[in-house]
Amino acid sequence: MAPEQIIFIVAAAVTLVAALFVVATKNLIHAAFWLILALFGVAVTYVLLQAGFIAVVQVVVYIGAISILFIFAAMLTRKVMQDTGPQNNPNWWLAALIALVFLAGLVLMLLGIPGIHDQAPALAGDANPIQQLGEQLVSADHYLLPFELASVLLVAAMIGAIYVAWEKKR
Amino acid sequence: MAFLSDPINFIANWLETVMLGFGWSDAVVNAVLKFLGAGAVGTFGFALVIFTIWLERKLYARIQDRFGPNRVGPWGIFQTFPDMIKIFTKEYITPNGADKVVYNLAPILSVSAVMLIWAVIPFASTVFGTDVNVGVLYIVAVGAAGTLSIIMAGWSSNNKYALLGAFRAVAQMVSYEVPMVLALLVPVLLGQTMGINSLVASQNVWYSVMAPIAALIFFISSLAETGRAPFDLLEAESELVAGYQTEYSGLKFGMFYVGEFLHAFTISALTTTLFLGGWRGPWSESVPVLGILWFFIKTFIVYFVVAWIRISLPRLRIDQMLNFNWKILTPLALVLLIVTALAEKLLALLLPGLNLVDTANSWVRAAVHLALNGLLLWGALTLLKKIPAKPRKVVGSPRPVAVAPEPPASVIS
Numbered sequence: 001m002a003p004e005q006i007i008f009i010v011a012a013a014v015t016l017v018a019a020l021f022v023v024a025t026k027n028l029i030h031a032a033f034w035l036i037l038a039l040f041g042v043a044v045t046y047v048l049l050q051a052g053f054i055a056v057v058q059v060v061v062y063i064g065a066i067s068i069l070f071i072f073a074a075m076l077t078r079k080v081m082q083d084t085g086p087q088n089n090p091n092w093w094l095a096a097l098i099a100l101v102f103l104a105g106l107v108l109m110l111l112g113i114p115g116i117h118d119q120a121p122a123l124a125g126d127a128n129p130i131q132q133l134g135e136q137l138v139s140a141d142h143y144l145l146p147f148e149l150a151s152v153l154l155v156a157a158m159i160g161a162i163y164v165a166w167e168k169k170r
Numbered sequence: 171m172a173f174l175s176d177p178i179n180f181i182a183n184w185l186e187t188v189m190l191g192f193g194w195s196d197a198v199v200n201a202v203l204k205f206l207g208a209g210a211v212g213t214f215g216f217a218l219v220i221f222t223i224w225l226e227r228k229l230y231a232r233i234q235d236r237f238g239p240n241r242v243g244p245w246g247i248f249q250t251f252p253d254m255i256k257i258f259t260k261e262y263i264t265p266n267g268a269d270k271v272v273y274n275l276a277p278i279l280s281v282s283a284v285m286l287i288w289a290v291i292p293f294a295s296t297v298f299g300t301d302v303n304v305g306v307l308y309i310v311a312v313g314a315a316g317t318l319s320i321i322m323a324g325w326s327s328n329n330k331y332a333l334l335g336a337f338r339a340v341a342q343m344v345s346y347e348v349p350m351v352l353a354l355l356v357p358v359l360l361g362q363t364m365g366i367n368s369l370v371a372s373q374n375v376w377y378s379v380m381a382p383i384a385a386l387i388f389f390i391s392s393l394a395e396t397g398r399a400p401f402d403l404l405e406a407e408s409e410l411v412a413g414y415q416t417e418y419s420g421l422k423f424g425m426f427y428v429g430e431f432l433h434a435f436t437i438s439a440l441t442t443t444l445f446l447g448g449w450r451g452p453w454s455e456s457v458p459v460l461g462i463l464w465f466f467i468k469t470f471i472v473y474f475v476v477a478w479i480r481i482s483l484p485r486l487r488i489d490q491m492l493n494f495n496w497k498i499l500t501p502l503a504l505v506l507l508i509v510t511a512l513a514e515k516l517l518a519l520l521l522p523g524l525n526l527v528d529t530a531n532s533w534v535r536a537a538v539h540l541a542l543n544g545l546l547l548w549g550a551l552t553l554l555k556k557i558p559a560k561p562r563k564v565v566g567s568p569r570p571v572a573v574a575p576e577p578p579a580s581v582i583s
Contacts, residue, residue: 056307064314072340
């Protein structure tokens with residue numbers, strides 16, 4: 001077995017177990033820590049796919065910013081040190097159903113890609129993935145529109161956040 | 171001769187031939203060599219901390235007109251060893267109601283977050299852990315783990331002061347990450363690469379000359395990331411006992427302590443690598459050992475400044491710290507980034523066909539960027555001078571300190 005395969009199996013197992021604990025653990029902050037582990041496992045998978053940039057961005061954005069904000073928000077709630085309340089609400093089966101349908105859809109879509117079972121071709125030695133990614137993001141015939149739409153969405157969210165947090169001047 | 175000019179790679183090559191002689195496969199030999207290298211870098215980092223702790227205590231003492239450690243060994247240089255032995259023998263105390271796993275994981279994470287940065291720092295042209303092509307982002311990503319460790323420590327200790335320290339840590343570290351990342355983008359723009367090794371190789375003119383504002387912003391915000399004075403609000407003794415590490419004892423506290431000192435040294439190494447030319451210096455290309463020497467000379471000079479700032483400046487208030495970040499550093503970094511990008515594009519448009527990273531042209535380019543930086547700094551300072559300093563709001567009417575009490579009515583009559 002190649003070293004990459006061993007690393008992949010370990011990373012995938014850790015990701016799945018951690019993801020399971022995110023929903024299974026009772027303590028809110030523990031759930032956030034498990035989520036960090038799961039996201040880190042996903043980053044390892046990106047590294048194995050030779051997408052170093054995406055992996056590092058995954059860590060910066062999801063672990064460095066979003067998870068820390070989760071924990072921060074959870075810390076600001078009452079009874080932060082204690083396990084509180086039941087963790088299920090009456091709609092839990094609906095959430096499980098949606099998750100299952102989503103999983104089935106993803107699997108079907110992935111199986112539909114031609115050549116999904118083949119060995120991935122090696123990247124060209126002199127290719128610069130970051131440069132290619134950047135050019136694709138800002139060229140009009142590739143991903144310019146989605147990229148700009150995401151930017152507009154983020155700006156809107158930011159303005160909304162500032163409006164909500166704005167101290168009303170009397 | 172090969173041994174003298176590049177001992178580390180000489181030893182690595184020798185080990186490789188020895189292991190290949192055992193009949194091991196290439197992949198196994200590579201893996202073993204990588205592990206050995208990682209172990210060597212880690213051990214070296216910890217060994218260095220033993221020295222820097224002594225160095226900083228000595229500097230601290232000298233600036234405060236004391237002797238500092240002077241009992242164990244010449245100039246007290248071995249003082250850290252008895253301290254280490256002492257801290258090894260201390261009792262571990264876990265407070266009631268602490269979250270045990272998280273509580274024990276936090277110190278480990280705090281040290282390893284710093285140690286991970288060392289994986290990408292090039293000590294010489296041929297001596298480096300690994301050359302990641304997104305090294306700059308990697309540094310930012312690893313920094314997130316440090317923030318996380320402080321949150322974990324503060325939350326799991328089941329202590330109000332620790333939790334308050336963690337709150338402050340999040341506010342401080344997350345906000346100072348913003349100007350740091352923006353300042354890091356400037357060398358990336360100038361070097362047209364994200365790899366640390368190629369950034370060092372592209373510094374024909376040091377980036378601290380080409381982009382002094384970026385160097386300054388990076389230095390200040392990474393100082394804030396280390397959480398040492400004047401940014402030590404997360405462990406302010408006068409307000410929070412010891413902040414997030416209040417409940418830690420023995421070696422677990424020692425881990426935080428080592429992590430802090432190592433972090434201070436690491437940011438010096440990073441500043442050197444990204445803005446002061448790293449291992450570059452006379453003859454460093456042909457003799458890698460000299461590169462190591464230049465690297466450490468520069469790093470120790472920066473480290474001296476880091477220690478100096480820690481020793482001489484008082485602690486900021488939390489509102490001052492956050493205002494400084496959001497109202498000065500972040501806008502300045504944003505404007506600097508835009509100006510640098512525009513200047514680079516204009517240079518490329520006006521002088522087509524010129525390779526800007528090339529040696530001969532880099533001084534012209536550096537002069538342009540330096541002039542722009544100077545202009546920007548002048549503009550920022552004049553703008554700042556126009557804003558009058560706001561006096562603090564007085565919450566209640568001032569009370570006299572000591573007043574004689576009203577004499578009782580019986581005395582007056």
